[in-house]
Amino acid sequence: MVCGALFGAPQKPPARQLHAAIPMRDGVRLAASIFLPPLGSDHARLPAILVRTPYGRGAGITPNYQAFVDHGYAVVVEDVRGRYESEGVFQPLHQEPADGDDTLNWIARQYWSDGKVGMVGGSYQGIVQWKVAPLNNPHLKAIFPVVSGNDDYRDRFYSPGGALKLGHRLEWMSENQRAPGYHPDFSKYTLHLPLRTADILATGWTSEMYRAALDHPAYDSFWRAISTREQLQRIRIPVFSVGGWYDNFVESDLEAYAGLHKSSGLNRILIGPWAHNMSYGFEGVNFGPEAAVPIRTLQLEWFDQWLMGKDTPLVSQPPVKIFVMGANKWREEREWPPESASERRFFLVSSGKANTLNGDGALDEKPKWRVSEDRYVFDPRDPAPTLGGAVCCNPLIFPWGPKDQRPVEKRKDVLVYTTRPLKRDVEAIGPVKVVLYVATSARDTDFTAKLVDVFPDGYARNLTDGVLRLRYRNSLEKPELAHAGEVYRITLDAGVTSNVFLKGHRIRVEISSSNFPRFDRNPNTGGPIADEIRLRPASQTVYHDRQRPSHVLLLVMPESKG
Numbered sequence: 001m002v003c004g005a006l007f008g009a010p011q012k013p014p015a016r017q018l019h020a021a022i023p024m025r026d027g028v029r030l031a032a033s034i035f036l037p038p039l040g041s042d043h044a045r046l047p048a049i050l051v052r053t054p055y056g057r058g059a060g061i062t063p064n065y066q067a068f069v070d071h072g073y074a075v076v077v078e079d080v081r082g083r084y085e086s087e088g089v090f091q092p093l094h095q096e097p098a099d100g101d102d103t104l105n106w107i108a109r110q111y112w113s114d115g116k117v118g119m120v121g122g123s124y125q126g127i128v129q130w131k132v133a134p135l136n137n138p139h140l141k142a143i144f145p146v147v148s149g150n151d152d153y154r155d156r157f158y159s160p161g162g163a164l165k166l167g168h169r170l171e172w173m174s175e176n177q178r179a180p181g182y183h184p185d186f187s188k189y190t191l192h193l194p195l196r197t198a199d200i201l202a203t204g205w206t207s208e209m210y211r212a213a214l215d216h217p218a219y220d221s222f223w224r225a226i227s228t229r230e231q232l233q234r235i236r237i238p239v240f241s242v243g244g245w246y247d248n249f250v251e252s253d254l255e256a257y258a259g260l261h262k263s264s265g266l267n268r269i270l271i272g273p274w275a276h277n278m279s280y281g282f283e284g285v286n287f288g289p290e291a292a293v294p295i296r297t298l299q300l301e302w303f304d305q306w307l308m309g310k311d312t313p314l315v316s317q318p319p320v321k322i323f324v325m326g327a328n329k330w331r332e333e334r335e336w337p338p339e340s341a342s343e344r345r346f347f348l349v350s351s352g353k354a355n356t357l358n359g360d361g362a363l364d365e366k367p368k369w370r371v372s373e374d375r376y377v378f379d380p381r382d383p384a385p386t387l388g389g390a391v392c393c394n395p396l397i398f399p400w401g402p403k404d405q406r407p408v409e410k411r412k413d414v415l416v417y418t419t420r421p422l423k424r425d426v427e428a429i430g431p432v433k434v435v436l437y438v439a440t441s442a443r444d445t446d447f448t449a450k451l452v453d454v455f456p457d458g459y460a461r462n463l464t465d466g467v468l469r470l471r472y473r474n475s476l477e478k479p480e481l482a483h484a485g486e487v488y489r490i491t492l493d494a495g496v497t498s499n500v501f502l503k504g505h506r507i508r509v510e511i512s513s514s515n516f517p518r519f520d521r522n523p524n525t526g527g528p529i530a531d532e533i534r535l536r537p538a539s540q541t542v543y544h545d546r547q548r549p550s551h552v553l554l555l556v557m558p559e560s561k562g
Helices: 002-007 063-070 096-108 124-135 152-157 166-176 195-203 208-215 229-234 250-263 295-307
Strands: 016-023 029-036 046-053 074-079 113-122 140-146 240-244 268-272 320-324 329-333 342-349 362-364 373-378 415-418 426-440 446-454 460-469 488-501 506-512 538-543 551-556
Touching: 016 096, 029 063, 029 096, 046 063, 046 096, 046 124, 046 295, 063 074, 063 295, 074 096, 096 113, 096 124, 113 124, 113 295, 124 140, 124 229, 140 295, 152 166, 166 195, 166 208, 195 208, 229 250, 240 250, 240 295, 250 268, 250 488, 320 426, 320 488, 342 506, 362 415, 362 506, 373 506, 426 446, 426 460, 426 506, 446 488, 506 551
Parallel strands: 046 074, 046 113, 113 140, 140 240, 240 268, 268 320
Antiparallel strands: 016 029, 029 074, 320 329, 342 362, 342 551, 373 538, 415 506, 426 488, 426 538, 426 551, 446 460, 446 506, 460 488
16 A cells, blocks of 8 residues: 555556558548557457547547557547548538448458457447448447437438427537637527528538538438438347437437347347436436446447457346436336337317416316317417427537426417326336327428426426427428318327326426427428528417317336326
């Protein structure tokens, strides 16, 4: 002890660091740093861990990368095309499959490589893993994407209901693609019209990526050609994905797992009570000590299994591990959604005055068959504001996570439906669907839904939400404008959750027509939204009677049924 205090604890020899310009098939060279165990290590040839990043690979090794080196891996950290020290033009929608493939082949040719490569990283660093996985490069043996999703349309730009993820996309661009010395204002560039030129306010110059996305508001051949989601059946390598209930990509993470699980039993998924930054805490909300997970340990076990051929505990554990909020505990399952979960409907009820928190809106498992509807005016010049949720990517600019929704619920353009205090716990787990019978005065408009856990003291915690652009009510591929006054049956995809509504709590759903700037405002004109500068109010009607039973559809675990 004395010697340690005087002379310091023994230090491990430093990792060897190499630098490389990795050639791509078109002659562009990508800058990379390679970290190897010190000379004299037991392995002359090593499996490699690859990180491909648009955020800068840094000047040296980080503690996270050091953990892999200490475990016997080489680590390769590469700036993607057009970023930092790498050559070329940054074109994130198109460049990553081929560049990832070329990088894997280059690694396998190096004197220090045994030809086996795994990939790690979150957000964009996870997206690049999904991009290269369908190519089945023989050297890529496993991936570990975190908070990343697998579809450019539904994850990075648009919602499953066809509305633009405006705040997410513009804020990411303002952080990562802005002109030198430019200082964007989030409140100004999200309000800017037309949407097509909001990129200039967000970044200081035009964005080819952003404008290409606006040119394709429907899910057409442009998006299908670049979507990993469309190629899931081609992925043969093991995938361990990690997501968060308050992350933008969580629904896609779970859908990808479910799709891969049908063809392979090699995949794993872990979903916790996190936002896009898993280490970020939520003000006033504590999910307990179990919410923390040793991700690095899981990664090492994952790659030991698939790159080093070691038997690890992971392969014998259930492949789905999800955190149950409310109960603040982990649940392990064999599939997603859990096979034992069953549908449970909660019907919208009111006497026509469900507007605001103080209205007469209710949720009831027994529908009330009296003729009734609720009405409100949606004015895109004064949209209902986003208050937390699964947004991205800087919480100091665009706050995320669980927030008290009562300020939003005071608005007259928000319909509020709430159960009575629950007599027993209700554990909801899985996709949340909201079926509405609606009419509007506009040719096109939006309808939004939000699931909320109401505590005994009135605190209203948001769980998940969604939006449907009415022109996409039948298909994301073929938009159809509405006829004013006609009643439509629509289904809103309100995301996914895992939450116990505890005894004494209440289940609530909010219905409105905006959640801004999480989603862009519908101008209600029916014209091309990207170039619209006119904003018109729309009169909205939500029906709930015998012929038009609007309801919320939850998946509920059996032990919580009454």
